[in-house]
Each structure stands twice: as structure tokens, then as C-alpha cells.
Amino acid sequence: MEEDTVANAIQLFGNVSSFIRKFIFRILSVGPIPNHIAFIMDGNRRYAKKWNLDLRVGYKAGILALICMLKYCMELGLKYITIYAFSIDNFKRRPEEIQNVMDTMRDIIEGMLKEESSIVNQHGVRVYFIGNLRLLSEALRAAAEKAMNVTAKNDKAVLLVCLAYTSSNEITHAVQESCNDANRACHGGEKSEIKEEEEEEQYPIIKLVDVERQMYMAVAPDPDILIRSSGETRLSNFLLWQTTSCLLYFPKALWPELGLRHLVWAVLNFQRRHSYLEKKKKQS
Template identity: 60%
Template sequence: MTEKMEEERTSRIIGRFLGGLSSTIRRFLFRIMSSGPIPQHIAFIMDGNRRFAKKWKLEEGAGHKAGFLALMSVLKYCYEIGVKYVTVYAFSLDNFNRRPDEVQYVMDLMHEKIEGFLKELDMVNRYGIRVLFIGDLNRLNDPVRVAAEKAMEATAMNSKTYLLVCVAYTSSHEIPRAIYEACEERNRRNVGEVEEEEEEAEEVIKVGDLEKKMYMGVVPDPDILVRSSGETRLSNFLLWQTSNSLLYSPTALWPEMGLRHVVWTVLKYQKNYPYLEKKKKQA
């Protein structure tokens, strides 16, 4: 039996066990797990919504709706277990190249779900969630951008946990933008410099300068990156930030993701924690 098959078998066993747990017992389990290291930041590539709809012969768009419900559950479990930051890849800049009607449908759905999210502020405030939309928000249509701004404003006072939603985002856009802004800032600082040696020293752009200008510079790098549906591609997502992150790709399509996958994600992180910490120290 391959390691991948063994992982899936173990995950299914965990799923059958967890499926019958009450919320009280679930929290007790999480408390036991928290005796070990808990990832501070988990990033998700939510892959498989359309395949889920095709698999179950659902109408177009039903997979994305099911995926939103899965996201709400995954967020709840992550925050209950002690994860502070959750990042999700909601819409790539490259996705704007899809059929216009498909792009419009996803924009409409995104607007609907953000508005729905705003109606659940009791739950949001219970977990102390601050929502941040990450990416080139000017590419979004007006209703989605306005809704995103309202969500960020409504949760701006929260700081217990964070949800980062990457929309109109790719790393190949984020990195050159950060380089440009770091250079622009350095040029502004150099205005008025008269000593040539000082001016030359100020020309150097350091890694820290770039990271401050990254969209994702507001939070720590992910400890683990999870991509559903068994795919192992990063798809232009957090390429800069995941150089020392653990990668995990369960075969479940995104709408099928649930408690057992969150538990298994944390267990994988705990198993690999000594190695990950060693690599971070060497970086």
C-alpha cells in the first residue's frame, strides 16, 4: 500500500470516528491535540467545486455553493483548534480569462456570499474574525468590491483570528508589484541625498523591503498549504510565502472537505514539526 493510500485510509477512519462526536467532545479532542504544536497559519487552495457538481450531476454553480458551506465548516474547525490565520484562494487573476458568463456568475456568487457573511456577524464576532481581502481589488466589479470593503470595515476591530480571502490574486502579480513599490519608496527616501556613498547604499533593496510590500505581508507565512482534490500544483498561489511550508493534498474535492481533513492537516503538521522548524532556522 502506498503512503498516499495509507493516508487516505487513516483519514477515512478518523472521519468515521469524528462524525459521531458532539461539539463538546470535539472541543475536548481539540484540547488534547493542542498539547502539541498547532499551525499558526493554514492556507487552502479550494479546488474541485466544478468537479463536485459534475460528479453529482448538479446544476452549474451548485458546486461553488456547496464549496462555500464547506468553507464555513473548515473555518469553524480551524479556529476551534487554535489556528489564528486562515487564507483561502477564492479567485485567481487568471480566472478572468474564463468565459465571461462564468466569471460573472462567480462574481455574483461572491457578492451574494459576502453579503451573507455580513449577516452572520454574531458568529464572526464570536470567533473574533477579522476579514481581509487580498489582491488587485480594482479588478473586481463594483458590487463585489464594495461588499468586500464593507466586510473588512465591519470586522476591523477583531483581532483574535483572521480570514484572508485572495481574490484577483496571483504571485506573478504580487511579486513584481512589491518590487515596484519597494523601489518607489526607496527612491522617495533618496530625494535630497547629497553624499554619493550614502545614496548608493540606499539603492539596495532588501528582502524585508519586498515582504513589507507584499499583499500577504500583513500576516506570517503559512505553516501548511492544503490543496483539495489531490492536485499538487500551486497554481501561482503564495509562491513567495510557501518556501518552508508543508504541502498537503487530500483527494477530497473542496465541497467534501470537513472535520477529518482539518484534524489530519494538523496531525501532519505535528508529525513534521521538528523538520519544518529545522528548515526555518536554516533559511
């Protein structure tokens, strides 16, 4: 009897919470809703230290927070969500910590493909893994590629997971690929070295659009809002190219503590400054 009472209470609480969220999102939908929100998930390690928990438990708490946040974003009607899962700079951390993150990421990928009730399957989400994937372990890279292939036909929303990513690496990659394309175009598809003494007119000018086409993030529009948890007011080499006209929000809550109220506050600020942000986008 006690177990049934607890289960009924949990179900009732879930129903009430769902009703409140729908009510809040209904009010928000009167104003402009962002198309794309990006998250820097900062504070998992500090959360574990704060509560004297094992580091792996801190990361698992971060995963639960991510699942909840993705659910809120889907219910709100967002089309694109980007998360900063692992920076290239993070490879400088202790090997055991890196391995923990890689194992956790692989478990998440495999789980979201197997479980029918996962966010990806339930909401028809297409998944992209963004970054220099060659730096990942073979097992994780294979799992990421499988996830992208399996979800390729999903079209209700897009989740971009920045893994082995930094903005400087993305920009360098895009410029290199643009130069290679221009070089091949000048030599009938053959790649060759450009000699200084040759006439400059032989080579096409590389335009902004050429570089942007080669960006890892070219599969999505620029974010409308970027949220970084833990109160840090840095972008940490994340989406530097794409956030020139983006609303930035730095709540003090650590990532596992980030919740619905933070998302609602970010959207309200976006709506308040929407006209100004749109004007800036047109000027850039």
C-alpha cells in the first residue's frame, strides 16, 4: 500500500509539473521564441566537490540535468539545441577523468538509440556531432557516427553535440578547406601548390560565404541565446564565430543545478531584447 501511495504521489507531482510547464510555455509563446539555444555545461566537477560526491556521480547528475533541459527545450518548440560536451583543451585533464567522460558519452549515445522513450526517439531529434572527431577514441567515434546515421531522417528538432571542439580549431579547419577548394578550382580539380610568382588573378578570392560553408556548425543557424552555467563569464573558445549577435546569459547555478527557471528567464530576456538583436544581425 505504501509503495502504491508513493507511486501515485510521484505521478501526481509529475502531472502537476507538466501542467505548470505547459502553462508557462503557453504564455511565453505569445512572444518570439528562439530558434536555437546553445549551452556551455560548466560545473559538473564543482557540483561533485560541493556535495562531496565521486566525480563520476557529478557527471551523471549533469547528464540528468541535460535530459531535463532538452525536454524543456523541445516542449517550448525550439528547433536547434547545441551543447558543449567536451573541448579539445579538456584533453589536457587527467587520463582517468578523460576516460570517464568518454565512457559516459558512449553510454549516453548507445542509450538514446536503444530506448524508445529517450528524448531523441520521442521527439524525432536529429543528432550531429560537431568537432574534430578524429581526436576521439575509435569506439566513441563509431558510436557518434552510428547516432548520426540512425537519426538522419528525424526532422522535428536538431541536437548538436560539440565534442572534441574549439572555435579556433573550427575556424582553422574552415579556412584550410576553403583554400583547398579554391586551389582545386584553379587547377581543374587537381590540388597543387600556389607559387608566389604566379599571377594573383589566377586564383579566385575566398569570400566570407566560402569560409562559413566549411564551418562545422554550418548545419545550423547561429544561436539566438548562449547559456553558460556556474557564473563564469567566458565563452571558452566556444562558437566565437557564431555568437556575434547572440544574447549571452551566465547564471550562477552549476550545470546540474540548472533548471526550468533559468531557461524561462533566458527566453524572457531574449524577448525583451528581440528587436535590438534582430537589428544587430542585419547590420553584421
